[in-house]
Amino acid sequence: MAGRIPQNFLDDLLTRTELVELIQSRVPLKKSGRNYMACCPFHHEKTPSFSVSPGKQLYHCFGCGVSGNAIGFLMEYDRLDFISAVEELATRAGLEIPRDQSDTGPDLRPLFSLLARCTLFYQQQLKLDSGKQAVDYLKKRGLSGEVAKLFSIGYVAEGWDQLLKAEGTTEALRQQLAQSGMAIEKENGGYYDRFRNRIMFPIIDRRGRTIGFGGRVLDNSEPKYLNSPETPIFHKGQEVYGLYQALQANKSLDRLLVVEGYMDVVALAQFGVSYAVATLGTALTSDHIHLLYRHTGELVFCFDGDRAGRSAAWRSLETSLSEIKDGRQVRFLFLPDGEDPDSLIRKEGQQVFQQRVENAEPLSDYLLSHISEQCDMSHIDGRAKLASLAKPLIEKVKDPIFRELLEQKIQQSVGIQRAITRPVQQQRQSNKPIPSHARPKPVSPMRKAIGLLIQNPGFHQSIEEFHSLKNNTEAGADLLFELLELLQQQPELTSASLLEHWREKPAYQHLMKLANWDLEIPQEIAEEEFLHAFKRIQSNLYEQQLQLLLSEVKVRPLTTDEKQQLKELLSQKSQ
Template identity: 50%
Template sequence: MAGRIPQDFIDDLVARADIVEVIGSRTRLKKAGREYKACCPFHGEKTPSFTVSPEKGFYHCFGCGAHGTALGFLMEFDRLEFVEAVEELAQMLGVDVPREQDRSTPRTPVSPLYEQLAQAASLYQQCLRETDAAVDYLRERGLDGQTARRFGIGYAPPGWDFLLRRLGANSGDQQQLLSAGLIAARDSGGYYDRFRDRIMFPIRDSRGRIVAFGGRVLGDGEPKYLNSPETAVFHKGRELYGLYEARRAERKLDRIVVVEGYMDVTSLACHGVHNAVATLGTATTAEHLRRLFRATREVVFCFDGDRAGREAAWRALQNCLPEMRDGRQVRFSFLPDGEDPDSLVRAEGAEGFNERLKSALPLSDYLLRELKSQADTTSMDGRARLAELARPLLQLLPDGVYRELLTDRLAEEVQLGADRLQRLLGPAPRPTRSRPANRPATGRPSLVRRAIQLLLNYPALGATPVPAGLSRVEQKGIAVLTELLDITAKNPHLNSAALVERFRQRPECRHLEALLAEDPLVGEEAAGKELADCLTRLTELGQERRLAELVAKAA
């Protein structure tokens, strides 16, 4: 794994980024005074309510409430993870992303690996064009040239040194090929090509870079499918074949279909179904699901109806449960015996295949169907067994409406009151959350909240003298306020966006973003005086409270 990205680099990147340019490259902006406006790219609207502030480096939609920094926009609009968004923004600014070196583990430079993988893909594609047997095989499977080009499909010829002879001229190149998973080491010394006589499917990351390959044997050899090993740029529990291509084909993915193999994905795309992806020879992981749900709200798993398909579906269901937050949908479609998505779409076309997906089982129906097959619900003992079988599964669900509804459904099946069943099942796992710095219980405007808001809007105010004793004040949000004061005092170059980004991985981030989205109603000079007053008053209140406590104890 690559090392951490240094915090000072992220600070500088966000400060240097022109948020108008970043967002303007993806949606049309119109200048409106000191800010820019647009119709929100995150929800349908006819009247622009989406504003971008170059001064803050921040965007906010008054219609749907979406807001964030340039990095946050890339994460939401391009469906990127945080590190990927940093890399994308760095590429837009023409800078390389540094990594902190873990001294205990030698780090493999990744740029040469991407280059080697891209060169290998180009060679494989050239080989495909020159190999009639490989072209004929793809035609027999119903793939046309346009689909092959779109997915970058190629062919690795027979022989042990095709890539070695072309890309492994010296020991350094050979080491890079090995690190990229393109060659393997012989026990007796030397290397050989990992992929031979195989149709080659490039696996891309969310930015479209080739990170690995999947190879399908052309003849009857074994193994039928062969994937790249895990490398510094490829982790099979994270990547999904076809997700990059699906997102390029359809800007908004209402649904993503998860199938079993590369040929299923490419065959479906060839016939007009562009929203299919495949895992890479592994069960669907939590990381896969997080990536899927960043791109869509509905995931349909498409499995063979045989025993292996049912077992794979059940594993997928168990991994889905912790990710079933409100608004997300998961369904399961089981294909007729002897059929797979490739054969079905060729026989029925895209319309027929999509009709099958409409009748896919919701996760709740599939879960209860499988559990009821293991218990006789006509008897009291059988209903008790059903509840016991469901207990560990429902406990995986996060708290929310979905968990409540599924518990109600189970209560009907076991003929028990929902509240009583809920007590028997136990509470849902709750994430640990820091309490937000908002208004105190009294309902009066919070001095802490106002101080944080002023500091977020005008980070240069971090130079304001901090009264002694502020950190000892016992009030909600005081720890966040003192941390912000410390950060801005030590980093006077930070702008509002970079300051918020310091909290990206923390639960306080969404509250800070919401405060920054509000109008502070004062300019910087007035804000400086108000902030100083807030800090002084907070310190005085803290002293008064401690004095009152001492008096109470003495009495």
């Protein structure tokens, strides 16, 4: 079922989601009065200014201004798109996402279902006589049947249509196989299997769904490893192999070990190292790093000790610099020549390998040693060169504390005390506008009414008649009318779900600011203030209408309806 997610589902989802619990799973919160506080996860600060309101189900940072509901938090903190954030919350709440049939968006569920069947097909092929060669290979690599099952490892025999025969029984299915990257369309028509005579490694996302495959040959043919291409459900730069299994095996992850291949991940799991993941035949991206940091505070990058391995390690360091914040750590483990994680752990055992991981080189040490190799530190010009090489790297670091400590390390190495780069705090201060000391503008009744209603949706029940707002030309009248009309139809809406109705509309940011606006009105008189503001809006409207009719009567006779309206307005004014 394709299409847009119905608004009533989003309302229900946000009602079921406890924002404090969601944010607490990622950011430590401390109760402060009616709200919870923390140091903001979106900018560096020493004094907590990030507030989470259980009543409104909204968060707001008084330092950087970021604010939102549960969906917005996942989009910001986990770098998810809207659909992925909703899926994450739905999974937590145990809900299935419905779709609006009126929308024509792509339905990806058939592709997930197809790849699940492909996974089973490859597993079944491993058990056949034709799979004996693959089983022997896996046994030779020291893998047990239990680990093979854990990673859903399978096999496909030689042949151009093994999978097509099993899963491509109709033209629609053959097209799906091509769309999912499992089959390739011929130029002259027809299809053939992408993977042939390979051990198959399903790539599984965090929700346990197969999204692609990696295949390893059993002979000396090339390419040795073949991955699924980019598809609507598989993006190499955003996924890693083995993360699902690592999350299943560990309630919490102290660290993640990032290795280079599928077999490394599987072999390490065989020896009890259940926290290894691998990139999918592509260089490490910032999306990879952010994905991994959602689940741990420490990444250890494991590379061969040769020139190629160290080049890859350096690229990973450069990518990591901008992602380090809030105490996150990056370290590097370089293996002895001729070894990979698979061969080394079989040779040394789990305990010794684990010790290597724990003794991995911190990023700051690796950075300094790498750039020092290019400089003659016995001369002033060599030390100056090191400072020059370090400067653009330090400037990539966004976290002020880590940046300052890294700069101090470089300063000590080159023997200087002056700053190599301009402090982040100084940059921020220089970019700040000069504060205005003019008196703040008085709050209009319209702004106060909308702000109080967003923060207290239940106040709509005290308004008996509001349809006259449709005739009000004052700025914000149409918005107040829409809010009241929606709340009349759906009185159960919270602040968070009410705002969600405006996410795609121009007024969203304005409403979000009003939702977090401190009106400095005690809660016990807030509803009274709301009613007073609404009555002033109505009074202003009546005055506008009265003045218009009084000006009209000077130039022409009024109609019977206009006379009646004038009589009512004069009566209301005298009350």
